[in-house]
Amino acid sequence: MPYHQTLKNRRPGKLSGRANYDTWKVAIRYHLEDRESYAVCITATENAEKDRKARSALVSSVTSAVIKEIQSCETAKEMWDRLSKLYEDKNPNHFVSLNQEMFTTRLTRLENCSNMAEYLNKMKTIGMKMKRILPQYPDQAVAANILTNLPSHYRPLVMALENSVTDLTTDLVCERLLTESEKMDLPAQKALAAKYNNSNTGRNNDKKYFKGNCNRCGKYGHKSSDCRVNVKSKGDNHLRTHTFNHNKSEQSANNNSRHSKVKEAFISSNQNSICHRIPDKAWIIDSGATRHVTPYRDSFSSFEINK
Incomplete structure (x- = not known):
């Protein structure tokens, strides 16, 4: 089909009311001009063939609700004027x-x-x-x-x-x-793209760091698939197990060593050399203590035995 014939057969969007009347009016005008029938819509021209084409174009380019408003019109001009009166905003108010x-x-x-x-x-x-x-x-x-x-x-x-x-x-x-x-x-789009790339980079970096122990060597921070310990065959499973248990034992020993050091530090604080310079009958004030005990009777100004 020739291009000009395609334009003639192309219909504008349907008129639904005042909201799209302005754009519909422009589109339907050019559609009617292509059909050589726009003149009968704006003037009292008597041409039955053009009037029929214009009425057909108008009715087919409005919704069913709008058709009810123009179904009693006899000519294309009556339809055009009726639609203009209903939807064209010319009220000064x-x-x-x-x-x-x-x-x-x-x-x-x-x-x-x-x-x-x-x-x-x-x-x-x-x-x-x-x-x-x-x-x-x-x-x-x-x-x-x-x-x-x-x-x-x-x-x-x-x-x-x-x-x-x-x-x-x-x-x-x-x-x-x-x-x-x-x-x-443009800068906003670049910033968004940079943010997206950074977020992807972060996700890729997370894949490099594994939070757990390796099943091959027992060390923390990587998976067995990324382990550098070379286990060539199934026959070397005892090597893998021995290495894992050895590292696990070593890690446990380190933990125990850390705890033991803490305990020793706590115990040694009771034997601090400062205590040796304090007189035997001296009192050390502690506001958090609920009871004060001493083996020396003469340290009390009054003494009462509870039975």
């Missing part, structure tokens, strides 16, 4: 709500938009709706609102644009912001 929506739109993940492209698209859509209601609404106002609602780290770019001799336009602001956003995202 809506200008205030649109202005409030533009003012509250923010470029933050916690609020409205998660990235710059989404933020700019939403702001431009609101601006187009405001211009439709108020045609004299300046494009510079839309550009100014876009800059006003940016996070603080875009402040240098905002100041540069404010002091520029070039007139602010929505297209200029969007172009500069998209470029600046890409520059800011």
